Amino acid sequence: MKTHLDCIPCFFKQALVAARHAGANAKQQKEILDNLAKLIPSFSLSTTPPEMAKSVYALVNEAMGTKDIYATIKYNSNQLALNIAENLQTKITNSKDSLLTAVELAIAGNIIDYGAKMNLNVDTEIAKILSEENKSIKKSKSLHFDYTEFKNNLVKAKNILYLADNAGEVVFDRLLITEIKRLYPKIKITYAVKSKPIINDALLEDAIQCGIDKVATIISSGSDAAGTVLKLCSQEFLTLFNKADMVISKGQGNFEALSEAKRSIAFLFKIKCPVIAKEINSKLGDVILLYNNQIAY
């Protein structure tokens, strides 16, 4: 997906929020915005939003001497999600269609996104996911909920590449992976995280903190953008990406990076931005399970 002009105001907002998270004072915040403004004329809209966002966050790190602005936030998001893991597992176990519930919860967990939801309260969002008991999730299902195709592909798959999105959300991913492995014990799953800190995207340590190592092989994609940008990825990852029977991609950033990729991908995410809502004819808050070979826009 190409960057839209509407992403530009959002980059300024993200830079400001990230600068504040990094402890920038007002003068430093203004300098960061000024530096971003200087970059804008050279921004090409033919790149994807995660590639552009990478430059935005790099500006903040450069100005503040930081490497991982969201480190504490990521750790805490993981802990908050881990605290409710058992509760979520019970929901899955007790539901009529346990796979569907696991899929829905994995998408619900995608709300923990500091790029798109800048004033996020993870505690509140997690409480909402629990209290809603998936009612509102079902209500806000959009045009894109290709669950039958998802199931049909799962039945045939021998190996799955699962692209992680954010810290905290990883716990929800673990529950979906656990459910897939319970139903199809022979499937091998590889869980790909980002290679370097970018916003609150999951890294290797987040995957381990959330127990992914007990249910899947963890690798780094090589991408340090807030999405799996293929040209940034390692050869090892690309081989897996091309050969996997099924790719499950979590989050908006991965959709932005991979919507034009030349293979079938199951995109699971919540719509958190009006640009993407428009792009796929959905609305904010919609729950998306979209197979890219079904995109008709």
Added chain:
Amino acid sequence: MKTHLDCIPCFFKQALVAARHAGANAKQQKEILDNLAKLIPSFSLSTTPPEMAKSVYALVNEAMGTKDIYATIKYNSNQLALNIAENLQTKITNSKDSLLTAVELAIAGNIIDYGAKMNLNVDTEIAKILSEENKSIKKSKSLHFDYTEFKNNLVKAKNILYLADNAGEVVFDRLLITEIKRLYPKIKITYAVKSKPIINDALLEDAIQCGIDKVATIISSGSDAAGTVLKLCSQEFLTLFNKADMVISKGQGNFEALSEAKRSIAFLFKIKCPVIAKEINSKLGDVILLYNNQIAY
């Protein structure tokens, strides 16, 4: 009120929306954003948001050769509001406290603002005002609703300077002015509009289209910013401003421009932006009637 750093992303959004209203194609839109980006490092945060916004809209006019991007929108907003004027008047006449209802409706009309509410549907907003029968207006009243002080000042006033905000909203202003004159027939009211087109702010022709000439004297403030920026105002206006027994100021833009003015002012507006919400300890959607001598922030 000084411009906040959070206003910067919003300026980009406003530029983009205004460029599209002016018929800019994608290339022109990008050029306008690039030109705005080049201005940012020279922006001083010690000026008020309406002064900064003036430069933003000037960029769009310069690029597109336009003078009054919102001309048709303003005309239509006036007509839509005129269509329900009788209905609103009935509400005022039939209410227990007719002045309070007129004040509340005048604030409700402040929702017609293309600067703060960029994707506005005037028709829908007006329908909402009518259908809510002020219920939600009362519910969303904030800390700042100095109605008693407003009434006490009205009783003593011989002349009032009323600062207009947006087209369409002018009809709601006319109803409040009519109610004030019904209660206090001796009060003289001067209605000040902007001197040149800026967003959808009311001009002389809007005041006349909405029938203000039948209830008040209309003048131009001399300001062509989206707020009554005193240093841009004419001497005639400044004399009135300093001598008026009471100043009624409509809208966020006028609040931004005049919140630090050295005279008492009754600010009537709806909170449409998070920066102002934070500034006066309120929340989005709040209905504000604030006497500036009561500000304690």
